[in-house]
Structure formats: structure tokens, C-alpha cells
Amino acid sequence: KNEVEQSPQNLTAQEGEFITINCSYSVGISALHWLQQHPGGGIVSLFMLSSGKKKHGRLIATINIQEKHSSLHITASHPRDSAVYICAVQSFGNEKLTFGTGTRLTIIP
Amino acid sequence: DVKVTQSSRYLVKRTGEKVFLECVQDMDHENMFWYRQDPGLGLRLIYFSYDVKMKEKGDIPEGYSVSREKKERFSLILESASTNQTSMYLCASSLYTYEQYFGPGTRLTVT
Numbered sequence: 001k002n003e004v005e006q007s008p009q010n011l012t013a014q015e016g017e018f019i020t021i022n023c024s025y026s027v028g029i030s031a032l033h034w035l036q037q038h039p040g041g042g043i044v045s046l047f048m049l050s051s052g053k054k055k056h057g058r059l060i061a062t063i064n065i066q067e068k069h070s071s072l073h074i075t076a077s078h079p080r081d082s083a084v085y086i087c088a089v090q091s092f093g094n095e096k097l098t099f100g101t102g103t104r105l106t107i108i109p
Numbered sequence: 110d111v112k113v114t115q116s117s118r119y120l121v122k123r124t125g126e127k128v129f130l131e132c133v134q135d136m137d138h139e140n141m142f143w144y145r146q147d148p149g150l151g152l153r154l155i156y157f158s159y160d161v162k163m164k165e166k167g168d169i170p171e172g173y174s175v176s177r178e179k180k181e182r183f184s185l186i187l188e189s190a191s192t193n194q195t196s197m198y199l200c201a202s203s204l205y206t207y208e209q210y211f212g213p214g215t216r217l218t219v220t
Contacts, residue, residue: 033208041197041214048208086151095140095159095206096167101151 002027006087006100014108019074021103023087032070033097034061035086043086046072079107112136113212115200121218128187130215132200138210140203141183143167143175145196146214152199158183190219 003026013019023032034046047054047061049070054061058077063070074081084104088097116131132141143155144167154167156175164175172194176184183202187194195218201209 030206035211041199041216043199043201043211043214045208045210088152090206093206095203096142096154096157097152097209099152101149 002029002089002091002098004087004089004098004100006085006103008103009101010104010106012106012108013077015078017077017107019077019081019105019107021072021085021087021105023070023072023100025068025087025089025098027091028065028068029089030092030094031090032063033088033090034070034072035088037084037086037102039083046085074105077107079109081105082107113200113202113210115198115212115215117215118213119216119218121220122187122190123220124191126187126190126219128190128217128219130185130187130198130200130217132183132185132202132212133181134183134202134210135181136202136204136210137180138202138204139180140205140209141177142201142203142209143173143183143185144199144201145169146199147196155185190217192219195219 031050037043060073084102086102087100113134144152157165158177174186198215200212203209
């Protein structure tokens with residue numbers, strides 16, 4: 001079973017700062033997901049990637065398959081980015097995900 | 110837009126009660142999932158269904174059962190609720206091995 005580690009567990013930053021959240025996993029995967037969970041519970045899928053880099057607005061996700069590592073970056077952070085960010089990995093041919101425990105991000109105005 | 114809805118946002122039940130949590134998705138997805146989320150433990154899979162009447166146990170199925178009689182609906186059943194089943198329950202659906210879409214969650218308290 002894949003182990004998924006996220007760091008840091010908690011991150012507080014000032015508005016406008018560049019944010020990096022890291023995710024490492026132990027076994028080869030077919031895809032890695034980044035999810036966002038706002039207070040109140042709802043989870044939204046941000047990215048699903050299997051190689052390279054994806055960008056959506058101020059969010060960038062990268063993955064290094066050889067290093068078994070992914071990063072989520074937020075440029076020009078804003079208080080509305082405050083949320084829990086969750087990394088999850090998917091094995092080959094498997095619909096199920098293994099989740100990290102999340103990174104709680106707080107952006108102070 | 111995919112919509113996944115759950116029957117209740119908040120639920121309070123007594124120990125020993127039978128509890129039904131319902132999840133409905135409107136995008137004809139084959140796969141549906143039930144998770145529980147607890148502080149420090151992340152999301153853990155309770156059950157997974159890949160088709161009508163088909164199910165697979167997840168990582169923590171003990172104390173739970175599921176039902177999928179129609180493609181759009183996946184129910185989680187707590188046969189006899191216990192206090193250690195107090196948690197946030199999240200349903201999700203997906204098309205094959207693509208991204209999962211989550212419902213808003215049900216916060217269940219068992220007293």
C-alpha cells in the first residue's frame with residue numbers, strides 16, 4: 001500500500017507570498033491528485049497529473065516521477081486560498097485513491 | 110457540472126440506532142465511494158462500488174454496509190451506530206480512473 005506524506009502540516013503566510021506544499025509517496029503511481037477542502041467540508045479536485053507540470057490560474061502543480069515527489073505552488077497568495085490542501089495518489093488501473101493527511105494553509109491579509 | 114449530493118449536512122443519532130447516509134450523483138459515473146475523515150488521519154475509504162449491486166471493501170469497512178440498487182445512488186448503512194463512528198462522511202463519484210467529485214459531507218455525531 002502506498003504511503004503518502006505531506007509537508008508542512010500547517011502553513012501560515014502573509015497575503016502575496018509564494019506558497020509551496022510538498023507531497024511524497026512510496027510506490028509507483030499512475031496519477032497524483034491535488035484537492036482543496038474549505039472549512040465546511042466540501043472537497044474540490046484541483047489537479048490530476050501523471051507527469052510534468054499543470055497550471056490553473058495562480059496554482060501550479062508539478063510532479064517528479066523518479067523522485068516520487070510532487071509540489072503544489074500558489075503564486076500571489078490571497079486569504080481566499082486559506083484551506084486544507086490534500087495530496088492523493090492512484091495506482092495503475094485502480095480507481096481508488098490513497099490520501100495524505102493534508103496541509104492546512106492560512107493566508108493572513 | 111457534476112453534482113454529488115448527500116442527504117444530510119449534520120446528523121445526530123443515538124448509540125445502537127441504524128443510520129442511513131445517502132449519496133446521489135447526476136453524471137452517470139460508474140464508480141462511487143464512501144469515505145470517513147477524522148482529524149490527523151485524513152480520508153479513509155470505507156466502501157467502493159464500481160457498478161450497480163457491485164461493491165468492494167475499503168480500508169475500514171467494519172461496522173458499515175452499503176447498497177447500490179441504482180447507478181446514481183449509493184447508500185452507507187451503520188447497522189448499529191457507535192460513538193467511535195462519530196465522524197465526517199464524504200461521498201464521491203468518478204468515471205473509470207479519472208478525478209473524483211465529492212459531495213458536501215455529512216457530519217455525524219453518535220451520542
